[in-house]
Amino acid sequence: MSHTVVEVQNLSVAYHDEMALQQVSFTVTNQTLVGIIGPNGAGKSTLIKAIMGLVxxxxxxVTIFNQPVSKVRKRIAYVPQRNTIDQDFPVLVEDVVLMGRYPxxxxxxRPTAKDRQIAEQCLEQVGMLNLRKRQIGELSGGQQQRVFLARALAQEADLFFLDEPFAGIDITSEQIIINLLRTLREKGKTLFVVHHDLSKVEEYFDQIVLLNKQLxxxxxxxxxFQLDLISKAYNGQVALVGKRDSALVVSG
Structure with missing residues (x-):
């Protein structure tokens, strides 16, 4: 049975007097995998941060589970862009994931034996249990992203926001992550994913938020995911190499 998870009404955000988002409105129900797409500078990351109340x-x-964000923060997990993480901070993989239990x-x-067990299970889900004693900075980009997803899993949230989780990672990590996101969706979770690779949009997502500062x-x-809307969002700067079964195949 579907119910409203996120409702956004007339959301506008500005940085230094420049509009980043203008009058954005939409409603998302449970058990949905939502892709947020649009050109660079379209406000994709700003949108998820504004929904979470971080900007x-x-x-x-914005209401989440029909309540203000402040009332439901424990139910929300966030995986920021990997380049915002301090790679040199001396912390072990297992301790990063354990942070997901802090809420x-x-x-x-202090974390209990049960908290540590949950963290281990989450590391196992992303195929990183054997590297739990490694420093986070020693891992590849794809391995790091899997650890950050494990931290989100450890939070046992109902709503997930992931900012460019597939950027600069290996194909194995990408497959592990998308399969996990699909599993979470089947368990009734709602997931927002900021995404830039248009060639994977139809394969990965149920619904799409197409942005360029406005919705x-x-x-x-x-x-x-249609040519006229994509072209409008990207100001016509999209190279299309074909259209098959209504799927837009995008290169460049």
Whole structure:
């Protein structure tokens, strides 16, 4: 049974007097894998940060599970862009994943044996258990991204935001991550993924938020991933090498 998870109404965000998002509105239900696509500078990362309340909004209202974000923060997991992480910070893989348990602990509590067990299970899910004693900075980009996803899994959230999780990673890591996202969706979770590779959009997502500071389109991938809307979002700068079964094949 579907129910509303995220409702965004007339959301606008500005940085230094320049509009980053303008009057964006849409509603997402549970058990949905949503791709957020658009050109560089379209406001994709800003959108998920604004939904989570990590950046202030000029106008608009966001509700998650029909409540203000502040009331449901424990139910939200966030995987930021990998390049925002300090690669030199001396922390072990298993400790990174254990951080996902902190929202469930009081400020004076230390992680329990159960918390450590959950963290191990999450590392196993992403195929990284054998590297749990490694420093995070020693891992490849794909391995790091799998660890950050394991941290999100350890939080046992219902709503996931991932910012460019497939950027600069190996194909094995990409397959592990997309399969996990699909599994989470089948368990009733809702997932937002900022994504830049248009050739994978139809394969990966159920619904699409197509942005260029304004909402160009939102809905089922079959409706939104169309030449006219994509061209509008990318100001006509999209090279299309063919159209098969209504799928847009994009290069460049």
């Amino acid at each position: 202030p909004s000029l106008t608009g209202k 469930h602990l009081k400020w004076w509590q 160009i389109g939102y809905g089922a991938k079959e409706e939104v």
